[in-house]
C-alpha cells in the first residue's frame with residue numbers, strides 16, 4: 084500500500100483522537116526500545132557471571148551482577164506488559180475508528196439522492212472492500228496495527244545499530260539487506276491483496292451465502308427447503324473459485340520467498356560466523372557476545388514480513404476504496420441547488436409525465452417509453468398493469484430515486500430535474516410494497532415519516548386511526564413504546580398485514596406534516612378481507628387533499644380512485660374512471676372482467 088495511505092491513516096487517527104494518538108506514539112517508542120533493552124540487559128548480566136563466580140556474590144563484581152540481574156528482571160517483567168497494553172490500546176482505538184469509518188460509509192452511500200449506485204456492482208465491490216470484507220480485515224484496526232509495525236521496524240533498526248557497535252559493516256550490512264529485501268517482499272504482499280481485489284465480486288457472492296444462514300427472514304426457507312448443506316456448498320465453491328488464483332500465487336510467492344530466504348540465511352550465517360570468530364579469538368567479551376547474538380534475530384524486524392503485515396495490508400486496502408467511494412458518490416450527486424425553485428406546497432396544479440422513457444442501468448430494453456400521464460393535484464390516480472409493466476418504476480421516477488433516460492417530469496410546469504431532489508423527496512410519502520420494518524418502537528416507526536421534528540402525539544393517534552392501526556397499537560403490551568422486533572428484549576414482531584398498517588400510518592404521518600404526494604404501492608396486498616374492506620371505506624379519507632397514486636392489482640381498490648391509468652408496453656394506453664374504462668371495452672375492461680369472473684370481485 085502506498086505510503087500516502089499510511090500517512091492518511093495516521094493523520095485520521097491523530098485528528099480523531101489526539102490523546103490516544105499520543106499514547107500510541109509512546110507505545111510505539113516503547114515497542115521499539117524495550118525488547119532490545121531487555122536483551123542488552125540480559126546479555127550484560129550473563130557477561131558479568133564469570134567475574135561474579137570468581138569473586139563470589141559478596142564481591143563488587145557479584146554485587147554488579149546481582150544489580151544487573153535485578154534490572155534485567157525488572158525490564159523483562161515490564162516487557163511482559165507490552166502485549167496486554169497493546170491489546171487494550173488497540174481495542175479502544177479500534178472502537179473510536181470504527182465509529183469514524185462507519186459514519187463515513189453511511190454518509191457516502193446516502194450522499195446521492197437516487198438509488199442507482201446501490202445496484203452498481205463496481206460501487207458494491209468498493210463498499211465491500213471499504214468495510215474490510217475483502218480480506219476479512221477490519222479497517223478500523225489499521226491505525227494501531229500500523230503503529231505497532233512501525234514500532235517493530237524501529238526495534239529492528241535499533242538492533243542493527245547495536246550490531247554496528249561491534250562492527251559497523253555488520254550492522255549496516257544487515258540493515259541494507261533488509262532495506263533491499265523489504266521492497267520485493269512488500270510487492271509480494273501487495274500482489275496478494277490485488278488477487279483478492281480482482282475476486283471481489285465472487286467473494287461478495289460467497290459472503291452473501293455465508294450471511295444468509297444468519298438472517299431470520301431466510302432461515303425459514305432454508306429449513307423448509309433443506310438448504311443448509313447447499314448454502315455451505317455454494318459458499319465454499321464461490322470462495323474456492325475466488326481464491327484459486329490466490330493459491331497459485333501463494334505457491335509462486337513461497338518459491339520467491341525461499342530464494343530470498345537463501346540470501347537472508349547467507350547474511351546471517353556470515354554475521355554469526357563473524358561473532359563466533361571474534362569469540363574464538365577472544366576479541367569480544369562474553370557479555371557483548373551474548374548481546375550481539377540476541378541482536379541478530381532481533382534485527383530481522385527491520386524488514387522481514389509476517390502475518391501482521393498481511394493483515395495490515397488488508398486493512399490498508401480498504402482506505403483508498405472508502406476515499407474513492409466518498410468522493411465518487413459525492414461527485415455523482417451535485418447536491419441541492421440553494422437557488423433552485425422552492426418545493427414547499429408543490430404540486431398545486433399537476434404532475435406531468437411527458438414522453439418519459441426509462442431503462443435500468445445495464446438493461447437491454449426500455450421499461451418505460453413514450454409515457455404520457457397527468458396527475459391532477461389533489462386527486463387520486465390508480466395505476467393498473469400486469470406484473471412487470473413498470474408501475475413501481477414509475478413511482479421511483481416520481482420520487483426522483485431515479486431519473487428518466489428520456490422525456491421530462493414536470494411539477495406545475497417546472498422540470499423535476501430542476502427541483503432540489505431531497506426537498507422534493509420529502510414531498511412524496513410512499514408505502515412501498517417492500518416497506519422497511521424498522522426494529523424500533525411503534526412511535527418511532529410511524530414518526531419516521533418526518534424525522535428530525537418533535538413527535539406530534541395527536542397527529543400520531545390520528546394517522547393510526549386512519550391507517551386502521553389504532554386497535555393494533557392499543558393491543559400491544561407497551562402500546563406506542565413497543566419495539567417491533569422479536570430480536571430485542573421486550574420486543575414483538577407483527578404480522579405482514581399489521582406491519583402494512585404501520586407503514587401506511589408512517590406515510591400518512593408524513594402527509595400530516597406537509598408531504599403533498601401519497602403513493603400506495605399494493606396497499607392492501609397483506610390485509611385480510613375485513614381490513615381490506617375497511618381500507619376501501621377509508622380510501623377517500625386517506626387520500627383526501629393530497630395528490631395520490633395507488634398501484635394495485637385489486638379492482639376493488641383501483642375503482643375507488645378518481646382516475647385510472649392503464650400501463651401497457653411501457654406507456655399509458657388508457658385513462659378514465661372505472662365506469663368509463665369498463666364501457667370503453669379495452670384492456671382495463673378485459674382485466675376487470677377476468678377478475679370478476681374468477682373472484683366475483685365487484686365491490
Ligand SMILES: Nc1ncnc2c1ncn2[C@@H]1O[C@H](COP(=O)(O)OP(=O)(O)OP(=O)(O)O)[C@@H](O)[C@H]1O
Pocket residue numbers: 202443446450468469470471472473474475476477
Ligand atoms: N432494479 C432493477 N434493475 C433492473 N430491472 C428492474 C429493476 N427493477 C425492476 N426491473 C424491471 O423493470 C420492469 C418493471 O418492473 P416494476 O417493478 O416497475 O413492475 P411492476 O409493474 O411494479 O410489477 P409488479 O406488478 O409485479 O409489482 C420489470 O421487467 C423488471 O424486471
